Amino acid sequence: MDPLTWTGTLAFLNPLFAIALIALAAAIVIWMLLSIAAAGSRQVANADGSVTLAGNPQAIASLGLRIAFIAVALIALAYLLLGLLLGSGAGIVGAISRQLLPTWTALALLFGLSVSFKRRLGLYGKLFDSPIGLIGFALVMFWVFTGIFAAMDLIATHDPLSQVSGMKNKLPGTPVRGAEAGEYGWYLLGGDNLARDVFSRMVKGAWEVLKYAPLATLFAFMVGITLGLPAGYYGGRLDTALSFLANLILAFPVILLFYLLVTPEIVATGLPQFMAVVLFAFPIIFCGVLIHSRFRTQPKKNKRWMIAVLLPVFLTYMSLINSAGSKIDFWPLDFFDIPGGVLVVFVSVVFVNSPTVFRIVRGLAMDIKTRDYVAAAQTRGERPWYIMLWEILPNVRGPLIVDFCLRIGYTTILLGTLGFFGLGLPPESPDWGSTINDGRKLLQIYLHPALPPAVALMTMVLGLNLLADGLREESLKD
Amino acid sequence: MGLFILRRSGVMIITALCLTFIVFFLTNLYPNLEKLAKTEGNFRMSDEAVASWLDKNGYAQPMIVKYGQWLGVVPGWTRVGEDGTTGRCIKGAVDPTAAAEAPQFCGILQGDWGYSTRFKTGVGDIIQTRLGNTGYLMMWVLILMIPSALIVGVLAGMREGSATDRSLSTLSIMTTATPEYVSGVIFIAVFASSTVGLKWFKGTATAAMENPTFENFFLPVLTIALYGMGYIARMTRASMTEVMTAQYVRTARLKGVSFPNIVLKHALRNALIAPFTVIMLQFPWLLNGVVIVESLFNYKGFGWALVEAASNNDIELLLAVSVVSVVVVLLTQLISDIGYVFLNPRIRIS
Numbered sequence: 001m002d003p004l005t006w007t008g009t010l011a012f013l014n015p016l017f018a019i020a021l022i023a024l025a026a027a028i029v030i031w032m033l034l035s036i037a038a039a040g041s042r043q044v045a046n047a048d049g050s051v052t053l054a055g056n057p058q059a060i061a062s063l064g065l066r067i068a069f070i071a072v073a074l075i076a077l078a079y080l081l082l083g084l085l086l087g088s089g090a091g092i093v094g095a096i097s098r099q100l101l102p103t104w105t106a107l108a109l110l111f112g113l114s115v116s117f118k119r120r121l122g123l124y125g126k127l128f129d130s131p132i133g134l135i136g137f138a139l140v141m142f143w144v145f146t147g148i149f150a151a152m153d154l155i156a157t158h159d160p161l162s163q164v165s166g167m168k169n170k171l172p173g174t175p176v177r178g179a180e181a182g183e184y185g186w187y188l189l190g191g192d193n194l195a196r197d198v199f200s201r202m203v204k205g206a207w208e209v210l211k212y213a214p215l216a217t218l219f220a221f222m223v224g225i226t227l228g229l230p231a232g233y234y235g236g237r238l239d240t241a242l243s244f245l246a247n248l249i250l251a252f253p254v255i256l257l258f259y260l261l262v263t264p265e266i267v268a269t270g271l272p273q274f275m276a277v278v279l280f281a282f283p284i285i286f287c288g289v290l291i292h293s294r295f296r297t298q299p300k301k302n303k304r305w306m307i308a309v310l311l312p313v314f315l316t317y318m319s320l321i322n323s324a325g326s327k328i329d330f331w332p333l334d335f336f337d338i339p340g341g342v343l344v345v346f347v348s349v350v351f352v353n354s355p356t357v358f359r360i361v362r363g364l365a366m367d368i369k370t371r372d373y374v375a376a377a378q379t380r381g382e383r384p385w386y387i388m389l390w391e392i393l394p395n396v397r398g399p400l401i402v403d404f405c406l407r408i409g410y411t412t413i414l415l416g417t418l419g420f421f422g423l424g425l426p427p428e429s430p431d432w433g434s435t436i437n438d439g440r441k442l443l444q445i446y447l448h449p450a451l452p453p454a455v456a457l458m459t460m461v462l463g464l465n466l467l468a469d470g471l472r473e474e475s476l477k478d
Numbered sequence: 479m480g481l482f483i484l485r486r487s488g489v490m491i492i493t494a495l496c497l498t499f500i501v502f503f504l505t506n507l508y509p510n511l512e513k514l515a516k517t518e519g520n521f522r523m524s525d526e527a528v529a530s531w532l533d534k535n536g537y538a539q540p541m542i543v544k545y546g547q548w549l550g551v552v553p554g555w556t557r558v559g560e561d562g563t564t565g566r567c568i569k570g571a572v573d574p575t576a577a578a579e580a581p582q583f584c585g586i587l588q589g590d591w592g593y594s595t596r597f598k599t600g601v602g603d604i605i606q607t608r609l610g611n612t613g614y615l616m617m618w619v620l621i622l623m624i625p626s627a628l629i630v631g632v633l634a635g636m637r638e639g640s641a642t643d644r645s646l647s648t649l650s651i652m653t654t655a656t657p658e659y660v661s662g663v664i665f666i667a668v669f670a671s672s673t674v675g676l677k678w679f680k681g682t683a684t685a686a687m688e689n690p691t692f693e694n695f696f697l698p699v700l701t702i703a704l705y706g707m708g709y710i711a712r713m714t715r716a717s718m719t720e721v722m723t724a725q726y727v728r729t730a731r732l733k734g735v736s737f738p739n740i741v742l743k744h745a746l747r748n749a750l751i752a753p754f755t756v757i758m759l760q761f762p763w764l765l766n767g768v769v770i771v772e773s774l775f776n777y778k779g780f781g782w783a784l785v786e787a788a789s790n791n792d793i794e795l796l797l798a799v800s801v802v803s804v805v806v807v808l809l810t811q812l813i814s815d816i817g818y819v820f821l822n823p824r825i826r827i828s
Contacts, residue, residue, distance in 0.1 A: 028645060035641035062641070132648075244489075248496055251811070253762055253803045255769045255781075259788035260501060260796075265509035413657045420659045420770065421785070436659055440666075440774060444681050447667045447674065454660040462655035469651065 004173030008091030133470015139463025147206035156200035157184035167191035208431035224357025232365025246355035270327025409464035550585020592794030612779035623703035631714025653708030758814030
């Protein structure tokens with residue numbers, strides 16, 4: 001088989017794409033310079049008494065920008081669509097586009113459905129009105145779907161861990177030597193220094209992020225909310241003590257904490273498991289208090305809800321912290337074991353994130369507790385926890401959702417940092433941080449092993465940031 | 479004001495004590511000590527040999543006593559062996575008279591930072607040289623980062639929703655979404671790679687420790703500065719947009735003050751209060767960036783020392799590194815609090 005070029009038979013599009021890109025860059029620069037120099041649009045009074053905005057250089061530049069942007073987007077779309085049809089005939093881009101077919105299908109379905117029902121979908125639907133939020137959401141969902149389908153083995157072309165002889169540091173599009181029938185014929189993004197397929201590792205890495213980041217962020221939020229609400233609501237000594245603790249953790253340089261916590265020696269002492277016992281208990285406390293404060297006066301309903309929710313949560317909790325052959329090994333119903341290295345990564349990420357969430361929730365609670373509806377609930381004789389969880393918490397959901405998006409991105413960066421320093425995660429793991437770390441050693445000569453995971457991580461975090469921005473903008477509108 | 483500073487300093491000292499104790503506790507857990515014994519002695523030591531080595535070197539004492547000795551408030555341990563007296567404050571084994579002359583206390587309060595098992599020299603020297611390298615790096619980072627972040631933020635915030643605002647805000651979001659290890663890799667690929675890159679800069683900063691030039695020093699500085707810049711710029715923008723909608727700015731506009739004058743004379747000073755605290759609170763994250771960038775560009779500074787100490791379980795060096803970083807973080811917090819009070823007359827009066 002021949003090596004693939006980047007665009008194959010679609011090479012005729014390349015000069016067009018280059019022209020469109022240059023035009024876009026020029027348009028952005030002109031648009032920005034004009035907006036600093038020009039004083040904005042001028043109003044012109046018409047003879048009939050109405051007022052129109054006069055066309056000015058800025059409007060023309062803005063039109064040019066729009067046209068250039070549409071041209072770039074159209075040509076990029078053409079690459080992907082034609083690539084989808086032609087497969088490896090359209091070079092590496094085409095082959096990757098074909099490989100990502102499940103992702104494109106899922107994205108098209110999701111966006112089609114969401115746009116058609118957007119008026120009935122609340123804040124999520126409004127997201128589709130904001131271009132920034134839309135781009136962010138598309139980027140995030142692209143990686144979410146890619147991660148999910150990669151985990152189902154629908155996207156990766158090769159096994160991310162297997163090494164093929166003769167493929168060490170080979171350039172993108174190199175045919176696999178001695179590929180048998182049924183195996184994929186090329187290394188689409190080349191091979192890394194251990195002769196593994198970079199493309200497969202990149203898409204598998206998306207799943208690694210999806211496995212940890214959202215869940216770790218959720219746990220950090222549970223901890224932050226459960227401690228932040230009472231600190232903000234009661235204030236006083238409780239607030240002082242908890243804030244001191246939070247500041248203590250915040251003053252710790254993150255990287256030092258990781259280096260101290262995420263070592264095999266510390267895992268051997270069982271310290272991460274004890275931290276997990278404390279940190280993972282917060283979801284149970286949160287759920288328990290949430291249900292009890294709501295159904296306190298209806299004991300029957302209370303009991304039913306408690307059992308329905310707390311039993312599975314408790315069993316998961318016990319399986320999480322209990323691990324055969326470690327310091328905590330007494331619980332008979334252990335459904336799954338978390339490897340020590342993974343648990344410690346998870347625990348330290350939660351530990352680092354929760355003080356910030358605590359501070360945010362505390363500040364919001366302090367602000368909201370002076371509102372009239374809180375006073376009304378107090379007069380009604382509601383218990384403090386009911387007020388915190390059912391009056392204050394729903395009313396701070398906007399900022400919390402925005403921060404949740406930002407924080408997933410931040411957690412992704414943290415996980416990448418851990419991988420970059422080779423801490424915690426298994427050394428062969430295809431997560432993006434480890435892959436960047438592997439690739440950087442030969443960066444001066446071979447770019448292709450390090451760049452794809454770097455760009456992947458950047459686009460994902462960028463997507464989350466844009467999504468958070470869009471959500472903030474839309475939630476402030478009403 | 480004096481009382482405020484005093485109280486803040488008190489809290490700071492308590493925090494520093496707590497944090498160093500946590501580091502001390504984590505580095506002195508038994509598996510870590512066992513690893514230390516095996517790297518210092520030999521790798522095939524039996525459990526008894528490890529225990530006796532630890533006992534001989536004073537590691538077998540209770541944690542709190544060891545912490546006190548390290549801090550310099552508890553007398554250092556001494557031990558009379560067959561070949562003379564050894565002790566925390568004594569170098570090697572000496573006869574009893576020399577041991578009696580040795581100082582009783584030797585902790586960081588006495589300026590004794592200990593001995594690095596990784597570099598085989600005193601920790602104080604290592605910290606000094608490494609901190610010097612990093613200090614130089616940080617100086618250029620701050621020189622590049624703060625003015626550009628403030629300019630970007632002010633330009634974006636002075637006309638909310640304008641073209642400049644939208645493009646600069648997108649730019650700041652992009653830089654905050656690019657951690658150092660990603661932007662560093664991309665910069666090396668674009669500017670320094672020997673195969674396809676532009677070859678404008680050098681991909682390593684090893685030479686920059688003796689002879690920093692624009693060519694070998696710019697990429698590490700840019701990499702750290704860029705990640706922090708976006709965040710500061712966004713905060714400046716938020717603060718600037720808030721100030722630009724304030725009553726006194728509207729009054730100035732109605733009076734007919736020109737737009738550049740409004741921005742420079744009326745809005746700017748008030749808009750810079752919030753970014754000041756943000757810049758100060760950015761220091762812990764800069765420390766993060768320093769560690770990443772120093773390993774990426776092979777610049778042997780403070781972050782590099784941290785990585786070396788942590789991966790070789792060099793307890794005393796690790797403790798010294800954490801003391802320095804914790805003090806830096808807490809000092810910047812203190813400065814940000816005090817500076818905030820000074821900058822904001824509304825708080826100063828009340």
